[in-house]
Amino acid sequence: IRGEERTFRTRLFGPHQAENLALAAVSGKLLGAGWEAVEKGLLRVENPGRLERLPWPGGKxxxxxxxHNPEGAWALREALHFHGLLPAALVLAFSREKDxxxxxxxxxxxxxxxxxRYASPRSQDPRALLPLFPGALVEEDPLKALERAFGFADRAVVAGSLYLVGEVLRALRGLPPEERWQ
Structure with a gap:
């Protein structure tokens, strides 16, 4: 809105999320919502599996x-740098047809x-990806891969596929915190 400047708080991370939320805020205002309603809405926004931060036992x-695509990978890279979330270990799986x-x-x-890999025939064999990730480890089971990642850093990033993110979330929901990586 011309001539107006607003600052909003949100639980979402990443410069790309801020841009999306700014467009949503202006759209809401142009559609007749008051700034107070827009602000309340932005505070409630969740985007599961998109720069979602979860506490882990031991302060991790x-x-x-x-x-899940090159643009998303670059946005994640930018967000990790922007928010000072490095160093981090990465747990990655990709679909076969991706770049x-x-x-x-x-x-x-x-x-x-x-x-x-995630549990689907669409998941790329992680061994086939080794030439693109020199020095990487392969662990077929995503939760075991997560355990290995936490052996390298206090922050682990699960990325490369929404299927992988969903599978990890479902598995973690079934485990009490003290058993998540035993």
């Missing part, structure tokens, strides 16, 4: 982000990588 942190080379380029240098 888990970040979940689909980052693995471009995604590997976006994730390069962010931290140690553990390659895994």
């Amino acid at each position: 942190e888990l970040l979940l982000d689909g980052a 693995h080379r471009a995604m590997a380029k976006a994730f390069k240098g962010l931290g140690p990588v553990v390659l895994t």
Whole structure:
């Protein structure tokens, strides 16, 4: 809205999320909502699996982000840098049909990588990805991959596929916190 400047708080992370929320805020106002309603709405916004931060036992942190295409991988990279969320270990799985080379380029240098797969025939064999991720480890089971990632850093990022993020979330819901990585 011309000439107006507003600051809003949100639970979402990442510059790309801020841009999306700014557009939503202006759209809400132009559609007749008052700024107070827009502000309340933005405070309630959730975007599961998109830079979702979860506490982990021992003062560690888990970040979940689909980052399932090159643009998403670059947005995740930018957000990790922007919010000072590095160093972090990455747990990555990709669908077969994705641009693995471009995604590997976006994730390069962010931290140690553990390659895994999600439970679907669409999931790329993690061993086939090793040439794109020199020095990466392979752990077929996503929760075991997460355990290995936490051996490298106090922050782990699960990314590369919304299927992987969903699978990890479902598995974690079934485990009490003290048993999440035993």
